[in-house]
Amino acid sequence: MTHLYFEDMEVGDRCTAGPYLITKSEIIQFAKQYDPVPRHIDEEAAARTIFGGLTACSANTFSIFILLTTQLQPRFHVLAGLGWDELRLPNAVRPGDELDLDMTVLEKRESKSKPDRGVLRNQIYLRNQKREAVLQCIANIFVARRPDANAPPAG
Amino acid sequence: MTHLYFEDMEVGDRCTAGPYLITKSEIIQFAKQYDPVPRHIDEEAAARTIFGGLTACSANTFSIFILLTTQLQPRFHVLAGLGWDELRLPNAVRPGDELDLDMTVLEKRESKSKPDRGVLRNQIYLRNQKREAVLQCIANIFVARRPDANAPPAG
Numbered sequence: 001m002t003h004l005y006f007e008d009m010e011v012g013d014r015c016t017a018g019p020y021l022i023t024k025s026e027i028i029q030f031a032k033q034y035d036p037v038p039r040h041i042d043e044e045a046a047a048r049t050i051f052g053g054l055t056a057c058s059a060n061t062f063s064i065f066i067l068l069t070t071q072l073q074p075r076f077h078v079l080a081g082l083g084w085d086e087l088r089l090p091n092a093v094r095p096g097d098e099l100d101l102d103m104t105v106l107e108k109r110e111s112k113s114k115p116d117r118g119v120l121r122n123q124i125y126l127r128n129q130k131r132e133a134v135l136q137c138i139a140n141i142f143v144a145r146r147p148d149a150n151a152p153p154a155g
Numbered sequence: 156m157t158h159l160y161f162e163d164m165e166v167g168d169r170c171t172a173g174p175y176l177i178t179k180s181e182i183i184q185f186a187k188q189y190d191p192v193p194r195h196i197d198e199e200a201a202a203r204t205i206f207g208g209l210t211a212c213s214a215n216t217f218s219i220f221i222l223l224t225t226q227l228q229p230r231f232h233v234l235a236g237l238g239w240d241e242l243r244l245p246n247a248v249r250p251g252d253e254l255d256l257d258m259t260v261l262e263k264r265e266s267k268s269k270p271d272r273g274v275l276r277n278q279i280y281l282r283n284q285k286r287e288a289v290l291q292c293i294a295n296i297f298v299a300r301r302p303d304a305n306a307p308p309a310g
Contacts, residue, residue: 037225057221063218083241
């Protein structure tokens with residue numbers, strides 16, 4: 001499988017992944033371990049909240065986002081993540097939702113100190129089957145430059 | 156247990172939670188589900204990376220951060236999270252690490268449209284037992300105002 005290098009990616013290029021089906025059992029199990037409050041683990045209590053039913057905890061939604069980033073197509077040579085900006089969860093994730101990930105390159109620049117890499121700044125949307133964003137952020141990553149990018153032209 | 160209101164919290168106030176002990180088994184189990192790459196799930200492969208051993212995946216670290224936010228002391232009346240800015244993972248989390256959370260109020264302002272709440276902007280650090288930050292971010296939250304805050308003075 002071909003992996004794209006920094007040189008192969010332009011501002012506006014898109015990668016996608018998914019769908020991922022989230023189940024009630026995943027929502028409850030995850031929240032019991034990392035966010036054990038009634039609206040994420042108790043169906044009856046959740047029905048009485050303004051959400052009217054179980055919703056996934058933020059860490060569960062974030063984890064599905066991370067899983068889908070490992071499945072983005074086309075693939076590219078990620079060296080390291082540099083972090084996330086403006087991370088928001090605009091809508092709740094519910095049992096049975098099918099989530100897909102959409103990444104668009106916002107900016108690219110070569111690293112000043114490390115000639116083997118460039119920095120991509122990517123707009124991320126995780127959306128449900130109704131096309132509502134359930135997570136959005138800007139992800140900053142180091143992507144490898146093509147190994148021969150600095151070599152003199154052949155011949 | 157007393158919960159603090161928006162009026163009770165000042166810029167510079169701190170809340171803390173932890174420690175949380177992360178085990179090798181948690182790291183591997185979590186990553187198998189949400190970030191199944193060798194450096195998070197295979198001890199031998201991880202030993203050959205620049206990290207020299209297993210490290211927790213970013214979603215695992217984020218989930219522990221969320222868990223500890225539910226345990227912050229002193230407690231306060233959170234109405235909703237508004238998201239996170241400048242989320243970074245400056246150091247790796249490893250098996251046996253003991254993590255604690257530290258939250259400091261950076262800014263506070265009353266909501267213009269909703270008199271029942273205010274917005275806190277908080278600096279967050281999740282640190283290991285060597286006091287190295289393993290996650291840092293700015294968290295924006297709605298906190299309830301004291302119910303009688305707008306009532307005329309008694310008498």
